[in-house]
Amino acid sequence: MTAVPWKTYGDALRWVSSFLCDHAAGASWQTLPAAERDQAARAEAETLLLWASGRTRLQVLTGLADPLPDAVQSALRAAVSRRAAGEPLQYITGEAPFYGRLFRVRRGCLIPRPETELLVERAVAWLRTHRPSGRVCDLGAGSGVIAVTVALEVPEAEVWAIDVSADALAIAEENARRLGAPVRFSRGDGLAWLRGAAGPPPPHLLVSNPPYIPSADLAGLAPEVCDWEPREALDGGPDGLAYYRALAGAGPGVFHPAGPAALFLEVGMGQAEAVMALFRDDGRWRGWRFGAEPDLRGVLRVVWGERPA
Structure with a gap:
């Protein structure tokens, strides 16, 4: 990256946008059409400039002619170098938006995706209707976006x-403390807990965004994903269904025995029918209803199961 100084915020924004468009080779948006790629690069440039300067978006956009302080320039150049090397934007800034809140993220946890907001939305709606003071378990919590959001949206739970x-x-x-969410934490193997190991008491609602990428497909993911995010949060086994198979195989005995209960699971593209079949084909789940919800692109993204009252 050249050392030519940027005189103003506008200079920096234009240069970084152009540079990222050409050099952020590991970004997933590099496969988009040119116009969309330009927009994505511009959005990332803005995010990095906001982070480096501490300014709001409005302050940056109305102050493009303002002189760029040396400290901001130095921080921005370092961030752009990291992004060009493939590091995810969210790991650089240390935060990611989810459900209207900003969550801390860093290497070692999966970066939250917009698709998971649908999972939380459906789980929260069920909880409010059927079990507002029920017990919820977020299995494979990662950065805690699911558990923290549910706790804040349904505070009685x-x-x-x-x-x-x-x-x-x-x-x-850290996210629970910072956002004031009364979440209880348990470190352990979620699959072992399903088989009876120590862990949270039986829930009324189980929510999870498990690993669901088939092992052989991991290498084909964007470098910013496969080279940086934790493999154990991505790898769903040979067919991507290992976690769902384990959950279905554990049987409904994992849930609180009385009253309504439910599970909500995020699934990969094309997996919904196979996941539902794992439950429907196991006689122990007789009496439960199963279905799937599409995301904004029409992809069946959330599989749910419900035991009526």
């Missing part, structure tokens, strides 16, 4: 987050 990764759980606990 008792929300647990379980994850095998100490790094991820530390980030989730």
Whole structure:
């Protein structure tokens, strides 16, 4: 990256936008059409400039002619170099938006995606209607976006987050403290908990965004994903269904025995029917209803199961 100084905020924004468009080779948006790629690069340039300067977007856009301080220039150049090397934007800034809130993220936890907001939306709606003071378990909590959001949206609920990764759980606990969410944490193997190991007490609602990428497909993901995000949060086994198979195989005995209960699971593209079949074909789940919800692109993204009252 050249050392030519940027005189103003506008100079920096234009240069970084152009540079990222040409050099952020690991970004998932590099496969988009040119116009969309330009927009994505501009959005990332703005995000990095806001982060480096501490200014709001309005302050930056109305102050493009303002002189760029040396400290901001230095921080921005370092951030752009990291992004050009493939590091995800969210790891550089240390935060990611989710459900109208900003969450801390860093290497060691999965970066939250917009698709997961649908999962939370459906889980929250069920909880408010059927079990507003029920017990919820977020299995494989990662950065805690699911557990923290549910706890804040339904404050009467008792929300647990379980994850095998100490790094991820530390980030989730930090997010809960910072956002004031009364989440309870349990470190452990979620699949072992399903088989009866120590962990949270039986929930009324189980929510999870598990690993669902088939192992052989990991290498084909964008470098900013496969080279940086934790493999254990992505790898769903040979067919991508290992976690769902384990959950279905554990049977409904994992849930609180009385009253309505439900599960909400995020699934990969084209997996919904296979995931529902794992439950429907197991006689122990007789009496439960299963279905799937599409995301904004029409992809069946959330599989749900419900035991009526």
